[in-house]
Amino acid sequence: MIVTRDLTKTYGRVTAVHGVALEVREGDRYGLLGPNGSGKTTLIRMLLGLVYATRGEIEVFGLPMPKRVKEVLPQVGALVEGPGAYPHLSGRTNLALLDAAGPGGARRDRRRRIGEALERVGLAGIDGRPVRAYSLGMRQRLGLAAALLRRPRLLVLDEPTNGLDPRGIREVRDLLTELNEGGTTVLLSSHLLAEIEAFCTRVGVMDRGRMVLQDDLATLRGPTGRVLLDTPDGDRACALLDGRVEHREGQRLTVRHDAPHDLNTTLVTAGIRVAGLVPEQRSLEQVVMAATTTSSDRVEGSTA
Amino acid sequence: MIRVELAKLFRRPRTYVMAALLCALPFTVAVFLATTRIPPPPGQGGAFLSAVLGNGALYPAAAMALVLPVLLPVSVAVLAGDAVAGEAAAGTLRYLLIRPVGRTRLLVAKLVSLIVFVLFAIGTVLVTSYLTGTALFDAEPEGSVTLPADVTSLSGVAITPAGLAMRLLGTVLYLTVSMLGVAALALFLSTVTDSALGAAMGSLAVLVASQVLVTLDAAASVRPYLPTRYWLAWIDFYRDPILWRDIERGAALQLVYLVVLLGAAWANFMTRDVRS
Secondary structure (H helix, E strand, O other), X not given: OEEEEEEEEEEOOEEEEEEEOOEEXXXXXXXXXXXXXXXXXXHHHHHOOOOOOOEEEEEEOOEEEOXXXXXXXXXXXXXXXXXXXXXOOEHHHHHHHHHHHOOOOOOOOHHHHHHHHHHHOOOOOOOOOEHHHOOHHHHHHHHHHHHHOOOOOEXXXXXXXOOOOHHHHHHHXXXXXXXXXXXXXXXXXXXXHHHHHHHXXXXXXXXXXXXXXXXXXXXXXXXXXXXXXXXXXXHHHHHHHOOOEEEEEOOEEEEEOOOHHHHHHHHHHOOOOOOEEEEEEXXXXXXXXXXXXXXXXXXXXXXX | OHHHHHHHHHOOHHHHHHHHHHHHHHHHHHHHHHHHOOOOXXXXXXXXXXXXXXXXXXXHHHHHHHHOOOHHHHHHHHHHHHHHHHHHHHOHHHHHHHOOOOHHHHHHHHHHHHHHHHHHHHHHHHHHHHHHHHHHOOOOOOOOEEOOOOOXXXXXXXXXXXXXXXXXXXXXXXXXXXHHHHHHHHHHHHHHOOOHHHHHHHHHHHHHXXXXXXXXXXXXXXXXXXXXXXXXXXXXXXXXXXXXXHHHHHHHHHHHHHHHHHHHHHHHHHHXXXXX
């Protein structure tokens, strides 16, 4: 769906994106992670033809970008760095103007499509108030409605849940899940790990302009070869497992073991009571922390 | 896209505020003139101002002379400066481009909506000033219009009201063409910066500099190429016969500015990274 090769963008002496090979497959829920300033937004802008690459290639739907913008973008819905709307006009008028501005928005069913898009994002009841009077969350929903207006094959969303409350975040996630199940590929960028972890199946991690990691979430979060064991019989368990216990804290033991089911049998056979037994998985946070260096909005003093 | 731009233009309150401000200036002047009946001394004050005391039908021409030097170019520069930079600042530029609207189409639509604005603004000024002129000043009895002596070289030549209407139409067209240069300049700057104010300010700086240089004898060598050099040539429509030389030169000069600056705006906008 999206393939980039050696994609690079330099602004003067600053390299914002460096040799990125992004691969988003059809039907993916792709999460683009990275600290602020890691080049996520620049990458997304290049995918959409807003920023021109210094070097490298982009293919979207198998077509080269930005050469074939006119064929690619009508099938893409996007939200880039916050929604944009004319503040003195109502939400509906904003959507109507945007729809009329480009190709492929038939006039006949414009009202219907706008109504549908607003309903999807939970704004079906908006009145004629100007966007100026909207809350941040409403604007965000309006931006999302604009992205959904023409039922895109690919959704590119940069920080789509900014300004939404927890319930709103949940609603957006449910909406995206529904769209994805209907065949829409979603590329989601965020610096919120929880958001990506809850929604995405595939993750790319950017750090200082480079793609440092790109894999399926399940693989990244694969078992660590350790088991977390909760038991009131800690001492007996330690004695039984002899040296395999790496860490003990209260009733929780961290045991080095590849097969949790066998471990459970061993414990129960020995008469050790088991309150909980879970194979340890790396959290996405651990994965990302291991892959990235420092937050780039941090400015360190030079050590003279 | 052009329809969308026009919808945006006419749905925006500031369009009407600007037009109202343009109309207010000639109206204020008319009220003072009508109450005091003190005409400006010959050679001073706005063109036609002493003539309108005798014939209110000439007031639209006087109104043009009042709004042209400052108010009209300022409003055009403000609007054109906001054209692209304002969209960038509001965050709507990126969504238009993603929609996708071609960058060339966007620029053309912006220019067309600016031209429509100029025509709309001048039109409202013409109508309101005609109404104030005929209401506040005397009309000439025999239904013909005597061209004022302070403008025409031949004093007292009479033309028909239809002739006056034709000359006013010519004036409107010429002013629109004159404003094209301003619009193209501000549009170009608007693609360079994301600050609408900066773009408007930059183009006004150029216009003011040009108007200063036009009056400076030391700058006589560049005078024919200054964008404001032929702005007042529309007065030649009110000579008998009409003196076409400066009108033609002025229109040609504006078209050259339009082509060059619009080309620069296009080249810049096409190759620019949109990071707003």
